[in-house]
Amino acid sequence: MNGPPTMKNVLRALCGTSIVTLGMAAAMPMAQAHAKPALPTPTAAARAAGITTAGGAYPGWESKRASSTQQAPQQMAPMYTSGNAYGVDVSAYQGSVAWGTLRAEGFQFAYVKATEGTNYTSSRFGSQYSGSYSSGMIRGAYHFALPNQSSGSYQADYFIAHGGGWSRDGRTLPGALDIEYNPYGSSCYGYGWSGMTSWIKSFVNRYHYRTGRYPVVYTTYDWWRTCTGNTSALAGLTPFWIAQYSHVPTQLPAGTRSSYIWQYSQSGGLDKNRFNGTIAGLRSLALR
Template sequence: MKRLTAVVAMGVSAAVMAAGAAAAAPTPGHGLRPGEAYAGAGNPERRAGGVGAAQVPAGLKGVDVSSYQGPNVDWAALKQNGVRFAFVKATEGAKVKGDPDSGYVNPYFKDQYNGARKAGLIRGAYHFALPHKSGGARQADYFINNGGGWSTGGGTLPGVLDIEFNPYDNGLDTCYGLKPAQMVGWIRAFSNRYRKRTGRYPIIYTNAYWWNKCTNNNTSFGNHPLWQAHYGSGPVTPPAGWKTYTFWQYAAGTGATGNPSVFNGSLKALRKLAAQARTGFTKVNAGPEPRKKGKKLTVVGRLHYHNGTAWRPLAKRKVSIWFRARGTSKWVRKAVVTTNGKGRFRRKFIARKGGYWRAKFAGGPKFFGVTSGSDYVDVR
């Protein structure tokens, strides 16, 4: 193992930093073995010895840890010193037949992950991507199957895709030998599989220089929360596609406490990010169609949410029903209904004009808002 990276002034006492007798992370490019990568492992700023921020940036304090911190992180002390969230490395790559170095799982993940939660921290898991080893969907599955999922309740952040500089001496360039189009396809495959299985977009951990180079300034992932690595006091220029960061890993950390980050918002906003579940409509239909003017038509549908494992009915929630007459661009709210115990809603209207009907759920502290597709009814 190599020397400790620079200690960063993050308001954590010397006693806390000394706790746990954790081993220092090896310097990238100098003996890093399969499975030893961690958030920021390949960052050139860290390779140079660690570049610390002049002062802690504004925002809620957090840390990220991996196997180097061992099973006995003093989470209670970190909480006492202002830390409010933690990211824990869960996995790296995925199991590949014939490759004995594939498919790493952090042996201390459960101790670290559960320990952070018991101390009252909002926690999340991260996956160190090896896009040259196996496909994005396969690595997303490996991540979820080994602790990287998401659940409702407000204590778990969406999982993190750590996609960054190649930290290994494997003969590949910083983009793992992938062309930008290949890299974008890999990231999208990971994201799509993660969203399908958990209902959430993964957080993306990356560095602006790496992202812009290895994805050719791709702008299509801006709907994913961004955890940006930038070791300095700012200002932070986000990668292409994002207006700002959600989390900022602003410096290299220590063997005992991991790397420091801040959340760009309040504790209330952090809890909202952890708690909100994906919602969706099914079977939204207006009819019968065509309909005679002056007769009644009915709008029906169902609202549901994803609990991190499967879709479930979302009961007792207000849904607004909107109408846009044919030949106009203005949507008019026609009614507000409440879903029943099975998430279903129904409302009758007098057919006056032909046009489009749709439903909208505004969302709230625990659920994302959503708007259904439009259903056209011909009124004659």
Template structure:
């Protein structure tokens, strides 16, 4: 009997060691991008191709403009109380990229900005050569692009900028790129009831979309230009909604100015 107990004890010990050495089961990760890829934030490729321009952190002068910020997983969990104390009154939070990546910090960033009183919205980093516009809009809508007329939720935004992996315009003609953006916009309208804000730079848009299709009558413009003066707008718009004047990529996030006062910002959120 004693010999049997010793045998069972030895077997149980071996099982325990095997379980301890076995790899733990993991849930499907949020960071699902093609092999060799990296997660990107709004302006990461614009700054790389067009330069950061401004060397200082002082805010450009724009009368009546409301300061805000945009963040992604690069900032991790954001100290929203500090951001509010520093003057930020709105925020765009990265939700998705392509059709596989979800920002693991999205909940803390999206809900946290709302908690301190900011008007906030979500954005999607587009990879137009990986899947069609409607598919990426669906992925975005399923993972953070919801909108409600509460006066504190901005329409979802699509980030269109230089290809991080190759050809500037993702191998698409101007007509094809314009069609991609329209497909994304139309599907997000179906899913959320709002036309998405379009984030881009004048140089990239004029090169990759040009005058093939215009969105100025329906889609707010969030334009990136890192200088003291805003400069010309992309083809199709005669007014911008938001100017991203600094792409920091670190805390407290990229810096933006809304082109209007707080009531007009709320009006954009209301639709």
């Protein structure tokens, strides 16, 4: 005797499958909600700027391509003084970095690429992040945003899960969101002004919820005006890191009085940055 039918046997008879299979099928939509998109192909403009494969994007790639002159920071004055802190930003492209040499040259902070979109993590992040710290620098991680791949909140979670968090140790800067021209397609990733603003706020708010800090936002004024309509939605909320190679950045996101960090040059294989304050102010940003 097989005994009375069980619910498991009834379901098998009706559906021709097992309970385990049914459970897996039911779980698939959730698992696929953030399935990794196909790796994008760099545009001709991006390739001209050195981005030859997906994951190769870096801060200011479009500015580098478009800029025909680069001036030394000491030739640019208004909002900066000789007491400012200097730094660099790096990605896997730089490979092994001579952190001790950079520190000896006077660079005091670094931003290191951790992630891009939803399916790239830098193979060099761990060594670069720890190397900059060991040299005595204050360091932080950055995420290159690809808003057409997922929601802002999902990319914030992805960033945090792969090195983009923050700790109150006085040596860790808040993570940075690199949001700029798309090296793989349409400039604004298919968004209008309000949609792009909402995406950025989604990332920023999720990062704040998870870490207690608002991220630094890296961008160019030209992209911010083109793709957000020069929104003031983040003014006074997030520190801005602005790229401008020909002069001190005077055009800034609406409501922003000055940039916290200025990317002024890409030379010698490195992006160079200047903090709008002294090393004490930089430590304050790390602790805030």
